[in-house]
Structures are given as C-alpha cells and as structure tokens.
Amino acid sequence: MMSEGTFxxxxxxxxxxNYRNRILLYNNNECxxxxxxxxxxxxxxxxCPHADVQIETNGILLDVDLAQELMNAGMNxxxxxxYNTGNNPIPSIKNFLAEAHKLSLSPKQNITIIFREKxxxxxxxxxxxxxxxxxxxxxxxxxxxxxxxxxxxxDGSVPICCCDFYGDEIMGNVNEDSLLNIWVGSKFRRVREKxxxxxxxxxxxxxxxxxxDGILDLIARSPFAETFSRIASQI
Ligand code: SF4
Numbered sequence: 001m002m003s004e005g006t007f008x009x010x011x012x013x014x015x016x017x018n019y020r021n022r023i024l025l026y027n028n029n030e031c032x033x034x035x036x037x038x039x040x041x042x043x044x045x046x047x048c049p050h051a052d053v054q055i056e057t058n059g060i061l062l063d064v065d066l067a068q069e070l071m072n073a074g075m076n077x078x079x080x081x082x083y084n085t086g087n088n089p090i091p092s093i094k095n096f097l098a099e100a101h102k103l104s105l106s107p108k109q110n111i112t113i114i115f116r117e118k119x120x121x122x123x124x125x126x127x128x129x130x131x132x133x134x135x136x137x138x139x140x141x142x143x144x145x146x147x148x149x150x151x152x153x154x155d156g157s158v159p160i161c162c163c164d165f166y167g168d169e170i171m172g173n174v175n176e177d178s179l180l181n182i183w184v185g186s187k188f189r190r191v192r193e194k195x196x197x198x199x200x201x202x203x204x205x206x207x208x209x210x211x212x213d214g215i216l217d218l219i220a221r222s223p224f225a226e227t228f229s230r231i232a233s234q235i
Contacts, residue, residue, distance in 0.1 A: 009156075010174055011047045012047060013180070018050075023048060031055050041073040045073065052076050053076050055077075055078055055079070058081055059080040059082055061092070062080065063099070068102075076110075078110075078112070079112045080114065083116050089113075093113065123211045128164075134208035141200075143213060146192055149162060151164075156176075157172075158170065158172045163209065164205055168204065168205055
C-alpha cells in the first residue's frame with residue numbers, strides 16, 4: 001500500500017500547481033479495500049478544491065452508507081463495475097440499488113454502475129491481463145496514455161501507463177523527484193516521441209500491448225472533451 005507520506009507529497013504538489021483536473025484514487029487495485037480511502041478523499045478535496053476526484057470499484061464492499069461518506073468527504077464520482085452474467089446486479093449492488101434513494105448528492109457528484117460480463121475480455125493491458133494474449137508482433141498505432149495520465153503505484157514509482165501495474169517501465173519516483181519534473185522529464189519525452197511515430201518497439205510493454213486509440217477516443221478522454229462536445233452539438 002502507498003504510505004501516507006507519499007500520498008501527501010503527491011497531493012501537496014498538485015495543490016501547489018492549483019490542479020483542477022481529474023484525480024483517480026486508484027489504479028488497477030480495488031480501492032475500497034484501503035480503509036484510508038475516506039481520509040485520502042478528504043485530504044484531496046481540501047488541498048485540491050477544484051479537482052474532479054473519482055474512484056472505480058467492483059462494488060463488492062460498497063453500500064449506501066460508505067458511498068455517502070465518500071461523497072461527504074469530497075468525492076465527485078464513483079464508477080461501479082458490476083461483474084456478473086446477463087446484466088444482473090451482484091448481491092451488494094442489489095442492496096445498493098434498493099437503498100440508493102437515501103443518497104444525497106450535489107449536482108457535481110454522480111454514481112455510475114456499468115454492467116459488465118463476468119468473463120468480459122478488454123485490452124490485454126500490455127500483456128498483464130490474464131485472459132488475453134498480446135498481438136503476435138508489435139502493432140503500429142498511436143497510444144495516448146503517456147500524454148494524458150500520470151499513474152503512481154504503491155512505492156511512489158511512476159510507471160509508463162496504468163497498464164504497467166507491476167512497474168516494469170518506470171519514468172521516475174515521486175519520493176525522489178517532483179511530479180512536474182517526472183511528467184516533463186526525458187523518459188516520458190522519449191516515450192511520447194516514439195508513440196507519436198506509432199513506434200512501440202522501444203518498450204517491452206508497448207510491444208506486447210494491443211491498446212490503441214483513434215483521434216475520437218483521444219478527444220473524448222482529453223480535458224477538452226466538454227468543449228469539443230459543445231462544438232459538435234452546435235454543428
Ligand atoms: S501502448 Fe504502451 S503506453 Fe500505451 S497502453 Fe500499451 S503499454 Fe501503455
């Protein structure tokens with residue numbers, strides 16, 4: 001688990017930058033297993049009052065009281081990935097839905113439930129997903145992740161992207177350097193230069209990865225998504 005000291009250093013740096021974009025209090029872990037999540041949410045909201053704070057969970061440990069506590073602490077969005085068959089809620093989500101009327105949310109807060117198939121196959125997560133193999137050879141296609149996300153794993157390491165949850169391709173460590181230095185540093189710059197040329201051969205992870213995104217996906221996940229959708233609705 002990430003130490004409180006590492007977490008506070010990250011949030012303090014974001015606070016000094018007056019950071020106003022998205023802060024995800026998880027990576028590929030089940031964040032509700034960490035009993036410090038409510039306190040971490042409170043600290044994040046306190047230090048970054050304009051940020052969009054989110055979590056994603058499988059919902060097994062979630063109930064309405066916990067959701068309300070997280071929202072009261074300053075969470076903006078909870079995404080629940082309900083893994084089951086045939087769009088059926090798992091027992092905890094069934095209870096959650098039955099009691100959802102008790103929730104009191106502000107207009108800036110929402111809870112989304114995504115009904116996923118239990119054996120759903122998504123990206124191969126740079127070869128780390130147990131249910132999908134990588135492409136036979138490195139694909140030539142763009143990937144936007146190192147342009148828009150800076151993940152930090154438990155020991156403060158900053159991996160190349162959120163798929164690198166074992167920390168195989170490290171760009172820096174927040175305990176040794178600032179977030180900003182790592183983000184604009186030579187390692188990330190090299191990764192971006194290669195990906196802009198659709199070249200994945202420079203990285204053992206990118207070589208094995210089947211993720212690719214077209215320009216529309218890129219826009220949808222960018223901080224400008226809202227502006228683009230407003231323009232699109234006026235065309
Ligand atoms: S191509 Fe590389 S940077 Fe992009 S998601 Fe895959 S491993 Fe991550």
